Amino acid sequence: MTGEPGPFIRIEGVSKRFGTFEAVKDVNLTIDKGEIFALLGGSGCGKTTLLRMLAGFEEPSAGRIFIDGQDMAGTPPWDRAVHMMFQSYALFPHMSVERNIAYGLKHERLTTAQRRDRVREMLDLVQLTQFAERKPHQISGGQRQRVALARALARQPKLLLLDEPLAALDKKLREHTQFELMSIQQRTGVTFIVVTHDQEEAMTLADRIAVMDRGTVRQVGSAGEIYEYPNSRFVAGFIGTVSTFPGRVVRLTGDLAEIDIPAMNGTFAARAVPGLTEGRNVTVALRPEKVQISKICPDAVNVFEGQVKDLAYFGKDSLYRVTLPAGDLILAHAVNARRGSDSDRTADWDDKVWLSFEPASAILLTD
Amino acid sequence: MSVVAQWFNRRGWRDLIIGLPYLWLVAFFLLPFLIVIAMSVATRTPTAPPFGYGGDNPAINLEGYRRLLSDTLYLRAFVTSLMNAGTATLLCLLLGYPMALGLTRVSKGWRNILLMLVILPFWTSFLLRVYAWMGLMGRNSWFNQLLTDGWNWLVPTAWAVNSVPMMHTNFAVVLVMVYTYLPFMILPLYANLERLDPQLDEAAMDLGSRPSRVFLDVTLPQSIPGIIAGGLLVFIPAAGELVIPTLVGNSASPMIGRVISDEFAQARDWPMASAVAVALLMLMVLPTMAYSHYQSKAEHREDDTP
Numbered sequence: 001m002t003g004e005p006g007p008f009i010r011i012e013g014v015s016k017r018f019g020t021f022e023a024v025k026d027v028n029l030t031i032d033k034g035e036i037f038a039l040l041g042g043s044g045c046g047k048t049t050l051l052r053m054l055a056g057f058e059e060p061s062a063g064r065i066f067i068d069g070q071d072m073a074g075t076p077p078w079d080r081a082v083h084m085m086f087q088s089y090a091l092f093p094h095m096s097v098e099r100n101i102a103y104g105l106k107h108e109r110l111t112t113a114q115r116r117d118r119v120r121e122m123l124d125l126v127q128l129t130q131f132a133e134r135k136p137h138q139i140s141g142g143q144r145q146r147v148a149l150a151r152a153l154a155r156q157p158k159l160l161l162l163d164e165p166l167a168a169l170d171k172k173l174r175e176h177t178q179f180e181l182m183s184i185q186q187r188t189g190v191t192f193i194v195v196t197h198d199q200e201e202a203m204t205l206a207d208r209i210a211v212m213d214r215g216t217v218r219q220v221g222s223a224g225e226i227y228e229y230p231n232s233r234f235v236a237g238f239i240g241t242v243s244t245f246p247g248r249v250v251r252l253t254g255d256l257a258e259i260d261i262p263a264m265n266g267t268f269a270a271r272a273v274p275g276l277t278e279g280r281n282v283t284v285a286l287r288p289e290k291v292q293i294s295k296i297c298p299d300a301v302n303v304f305e306g307q308v309k310d311l312a313y314f315g316k317d318s319l320y321r322v323t324l325p326a327g328d329l330i331l332a333h334a335v336n337a338r339r340g341s342d343s344d345r346t347a348d349w350d351d352k353v354w355l356s357f358e359p360a361s362a363i364l365l366t367d
Numbered sequence: 368m369s370v371v372a373q374w375f376n377r378r379g380w381r382d383l384i385i386g387l388p389y390l391w392l393v394a395f396f397l398l399p400f401l402i403v404i405a406m407s408v409a410t411r412t413p414t415a416p417p418f419g420y421g422g423d424n425p426a427i428n429l430e431g432y433r434r435l436l437s438d439t440l441y442l443r444a445f446v447t448s449l450m451n452a453g454t455a456t457l458l459c460l461l462l463g464y465p466m467a468l469g470l471t472r473v474s475k476g477w478r479n480i481l482l483m484l485v486i487l488p489f490w491t492s493f494l495l496r497v498y499a500w501m502g503l504m505g506r507n508s509w510f511n512q513l514l515t516d517g518w519n520w521l522v523p524t525a526w527a528v529n530s531v532p533m534m535h536t537n538f539a540v541v542l543v544m545v546y547t548y549l550p551f552m553i554l555p556l557y558a559n560l561e562r563l564d565p566q567l568d569e570a571a572m573d574l575g576s577r578p579s580r581v582f583l584d585v586t587l588p589q590s591i592p593g594i595i596a597g598g599l600l601v602f603i604p605a606a607g608e609l610v611i612p613t614l615v616g617n618s619a620s621p622m623i624g625r626v627i628s629d630e631f632a633q634a635r636d637w638p639m640a641s642a643v644a645v646a647l648l649m650l651m652v653l654p655t656m657a658y659s660h661y662q663s664k665a666e667h668r669e670d671d672t673p
Contacts, residue, residue, distance in 0.1 A: 055573055077572045090570035094588045103584075104574035155574065 008033035014063030016049050023049040025215040036185055036192040038206035046215040047195045051161050055084045068158055083157040087164040089148040091136040097147050098132040104155040122150040142173045162194045166201055199239050211235050232367045236285045243330045247284045249276055263328040264304040270362035283365040288333035290361035293320055293346055293353050300356040308351045407431055407641035418637045431642030448623040451537055452605035455544040459601045463552035471560045485550050497614050500543050504533035539615040544605050552597040559593025603651050623647050
């Protein structure tokens, strides 16, 4: 089972068409054993279709899916060692919690005692032992979610698919459940694929994330890679907040590029990325927390002027919306590290301010 | 005056609205039923109306109920009714369940068309449809000839027949009852099955069940209320059916509806007819009441679980 070379799950050129609509377009992914992998994207991006193809509810129109080295084409859902936790949980309403969890086990050759032990173990894992006799409508939403998880894990799947696992829970329960999911994943060692539209959920839960848009995978990487090094304007804008400006490469020296940014009225230094040529048009993206704001001109490389249009005070930090000379807006994030009254803050409405950013902090996008 | 108005504003409307269905039931079910019960213990007289109490006769005469249990005519009629209605209900279920399930699996547009087709026969007079069946089942119809030819082709010559005897048999009664009552089975079943979450089927498949297993484990148990509702809607009117057995049935083994009708109209024995009617009602109502009692108790028990 283990120690097999190559990736645990291989998705090769998979497409799925519904009539003329192409829900998934030529997706290639590899996922390692024991990984928590997130498919992140807005509604209609194809993430759920991809998940359903892994579960066997849909057959790919083109391409192949390998799980543990085995081509899954033509294998019906009931013959796959892949289980799914549905967004609606899909618990059987006419069965008790215990019978729900035991449901998948009747297809395995187990003695009554073994089956009972496995159910006990699962109830214990999700801390629902005292609710074993209840029907799904007699327990809370969070408990239902745990029953769904226990039911999916009871048959010891190779791969667990989680469709928006936290979407139906309220905010407080989400955070708790998130860590619980991670700890259960660590204890069981099962590979998790999580579908979600919530970037925060994907970033905290997953080892790696695939950002999907209109049926294609736009970028795959760890949360840090995707946030700090997005490869396209779509990914930069989808994950976190970003201000973007058109620019043009004036000169390339070593790993630094000099970019003319008309919106900021000057040329600025930025860390070069592969594929840049002098004279090429690029998009410069800046994350709000990478932009420093101050009322006195700082001694820094990339400095430009602006006027505060708006500010939002959140207590621990503030978000400024600053108008640049040409009329564009830029977001700047300031941590309120020092205690003080309103008059002591970095800048106020309509103040002239200086903004700056490190060359390494600017994201250059060539798409 | 204002006290009355106050009372009316506080609870009057609510009580009135809740009370209306009860008033309806009292006026159009309970009172007539009490009259029938009263008639069932009267004595037959050659007067008009043809029954009376007291005089030379006992005030309460249980002769009708005694005959009900002793005269095999009535017992046989009950058995025939229950057998025919039971067979028709079972066949309706076997035919209607796949149809109702099919209705939930087709696209929205098709669903509306097919549902329309299910209730379409109601737009034609019921009698006309029964007469159409009589035509089809008659000795010289193309339908009967087709079946006859099929039968003769299948069996050795010694068993050959001139026509298939269909009219005036219990087979004909069951056939026409199934045809007539099928929508009453399909519609409640459809309403029940349509509410089921299709994701539950996927969940069961995901956990290793083949589609046939999914049906037995997930769909069927959840559709029991629909099966019972459809079953009652077919069985109850079928057991008391008068028109179908009169037109296509075997007059030698009448169904209970026919017996009641004959006692009232031909024999003019109103007390006897009433006794049969009361017995039929009890036969229908008691199991229903037992079921709903059990059902509400089960629900109660479930909700009480700590």
